[in-house]
Amino acid sequence: MKTFKRILAAAVAALFCLTACASAQTYAPVELSGDARYAMNLFLSNFTEIGLGSVSTWSDDKELVDFAHDHMWFNAYDSFEYGEYANENNCRVSDDRIQSIIDKYFAEPRQVDLTQTRFDYDGEYYYHCETGGWINSGFAQTVSVCPLGDDRYFVSFMTFGGGEFWENDVFSMTIGEAAEKFGEPANFGHAVVRAGNLSDRSTYKMESFN
Incomplete structure (x- = not known):
């Protein structure tokens, strides 16, 4: 009986460790492919360019x-x-x-x-009444993407190029390249994004943006 209890305790401890490791792995930032980085930057920029403070699906x-x-x-x-x-x-x-x-x-x-x-x-x-006073607030550059499970991701980002002209090629830039061309980031933010495939922009949905 004691041997069984020891085995059971060891199994429970191992399961706890595996669960903890899996949990830690779940929240660790993922490395984005070029396509995924482009897709995330593009998606977030639909929110940053209009100067939103915060918005959510609720x-x-x-x-x-x-x-x-x-x-x-x-x-x-x-x-x-x-x-x-x-x-x-x-x-x-x-x-x-x-x-x-x-x-x-x-x-x-x-x-x-x-x-x-x-x-x-x-x-x-x-x-x-249009007076020509609308200014874009910049495009997003993704800093980190952390999986939360169930195709949900916590994303942190910087915003560059506020008030300047830019085209879609900026979404392929690294943060260093964006900073070199546009100077200091205009803003910082974070979001919870849902995406079935990080490389496919059409699967992206915003849960919350700040």
Whole structure:
């Protein structure tokens, strides 16, 4: 009986050690391939470029609607129309892509109330007075990616190139290359990202961004 208890105790101890090692391995940063680094930088930059402080898949409708609107401003500029509108507004964009953008970028998207926004809204279009004052807040450079399990990753990043012109080739840069070209990072942040395949941008979803 004593021998059995010793064996059982040893087995339990070994299992504990294996579990601890597995847990430590789970949270250790992973080395990204070139494709994965590009995909992560690109995905995060959809959030950094519009100057978000924080947003998550559980944010209120207003934050999600405004994210989608601002995302279009930086990535689908030709969707906006100019003219003379009510309340001295001179620019508008249709609401027809708002929900699909939210569905594309967030981990647990829900049907949002399109009336919840910082813009004037008439049930079809969002309006604002455009003065040319929108400035991109920079692109993301991934610092570390730590797996949390279940295709969830804790990601830390720096932001470079705020207020400057840049193209998609920046997503392939190293942090050193970004710093050499754009100077000091403009900001720092972290996010929890879900991705079925780190090399495939289409599998990425944002859980929380700060």
